[in-house]
Amino acid sequence: MNRATRTVNVTILILLVTTTVSGVLAFAVGSPGPARWTTGVHGVSGLALLLLLPAKARIARRGLRRPGRSRKVIGWVFAALVAAAVGSGVLHAVWGWGPVVAGVLPMQIHVGAAVGVLLLLVAHLVVHRRRRLLRRTDVDRRRALLGSGLVAGSVLLGTVTPGRERRATGSHEIVDVAAMPVTQWLFDPVPRLPQAGVRTPAGDVDLAGLPQRTVRAVLDCTGGWYSEQEWRGVAVADLGLPRGASVEVVSATGYRRRFPAAEAGSLLLATHLAGRRLSAGHGAPVRLVAPGRRGFWWVKWVVSVEVVDEPWWWQPPFPLQ
Structure with a gap:
């Protein structure tokens, strides 16, 4: 050579x-x-x-x-x-x-x-x-x-x-909400969940009874598109969670992502997108909004929010399920 x-x-x-x-x-x-x-x-x-x-x-x-x-x-x-x-x-x-x-x-x-x-x-x-x-x-x-x-x-x-x-x-x-793709992990079916409630360490929480917030955030999907929209729901910090190293958000599909406890104030459990209730494809009844993070952090079909002692970075960097 x-x-x-x-x-x-x-x-x-x-x-x-x-x-x-x-x-x-x-x-x-x-x-x-x-x-x-x-x-x-x-x-x-x-x-x-x-x-x-x-x-x-x-x-x-x-x-x-x-x-x-x-x-x-x-x-x-x-x-x-x-x-x-x-x-x-x-x-x-x-x-x-x-x-x-x-x-x-x-x-x-x-x-x-x-x-x-x-x-x-x-x-x-x-x-x-x-x-x-x-x-x-x-x-x-x-x-x-x-x-x-x-x-x-x-x-x-x-x-x-x-x-x-x-x-x-x-x-x-993507500017139009109606044009936003409905994506999920590989061939997972879209779950149909009955109501906007989540499990926490203190028990089941009805999000409708908690203070509502509206944030404008960018959903940036690794599929190559992004959309800036208004999301309404409840801040994770308002759930009254006990202290811990990390907050873990769990989907009905079993998918989960872990966040630093310090970010609880910026994380939103959204029930509305652009003034309307979330559709099932977009994560209804509850979807996580994680400003500043890529789309795979925005957990859909949220059923529980947990507090764990493991650090937030002790997890796969990308979805594996």
């Missing part, structure tokens, strides 16, 4: 790791400030991969002349997944969050392809773990300038890509 090939391969490896880490962070971060950085790094590194495709294609063509059919198949599958991940990311920016084929969203293609790339990358590194990725002589002024040009080119490409008006998280805006 010559120096140019090693440089291209290592650069692609660095970019793949960068896009993976920044992509995970972009899903997790809901605040506009940090989200702008994570999404920006994710986009720049992804577009840099796009700019490196011609160089990688030349390397792949040389590899076709070598024996070993399985390696060729893996290589082409890897290249196809990278192209699908980058292409669907660009499609999300240009097309929007809506389905492209068979109800599948660009963001779903993006994440699925990225997971496939990550699995093949780990397998490739394990197989070639004894191979030296980069030598000291591979790094010189010329390649440093080329690397700087690659970053500058990807930034420039990002500035001319349509969809720059999206939110800092990369999501597209």
Whole structure:
């Protein structure tokens, strides 16, 4: 393997790791400030991969002349997944969050392809773990300038890509409440619950008998859309919960998310959206509103609010059920 090939391969490896880490962070971060950085790094590194495709294609063509059919198949599958991940990311920016084929969203293609790339990358590194990725002589002024040009080119490409008006998280805006998608975890059916009450450590609570608050908050779904609406309900802090390290909100489906006890004042158990009672698809009769957090924190079909001693961060970072 010559120096140019090693440089291209290592650069692609660095970019793949960068896009993976920044992509995970972009899903997790809901605040506009940090989200702008994570999404920006994710986009720049992804577009840099796009700019490196011609160089990688030349390397792949040389590899076709070598024996070993399985390696060729893996290589082409890897290249196809990278192209699908980058292409669907660009499609999300240009097309929007809506389905492209068979109800599948660009963001779903993006994440699925990225997971496939990550699995093949780990397998490739394990197989070639004894191979030296980069030598000291591979790094010189010329390649440093080329690397700087690659970053500058990807930034420039990002500035001319349509969809720059999206939110800092990369999501597209939905203004009309009626157009907000009804989403749930995979194939879970929509529960039909009788009344707006929740269980607490002190017993069942009828939310209609507690002080009502109205907040304007942004629901930013990891599917690629967001909507700023008015939500009305009861603050978690008004439930009279005992002291504890964390507050855990539980859905009728078994899904749950844990929050710092200090955030109880900002969390809202909503019963109304835009002046109307919640529909079943949007989480009726009670849905959690968690301002500043991504959509998977906004627990639907809330049936209980618990106080636990475990820290809020001691839970899976993303939904697993």
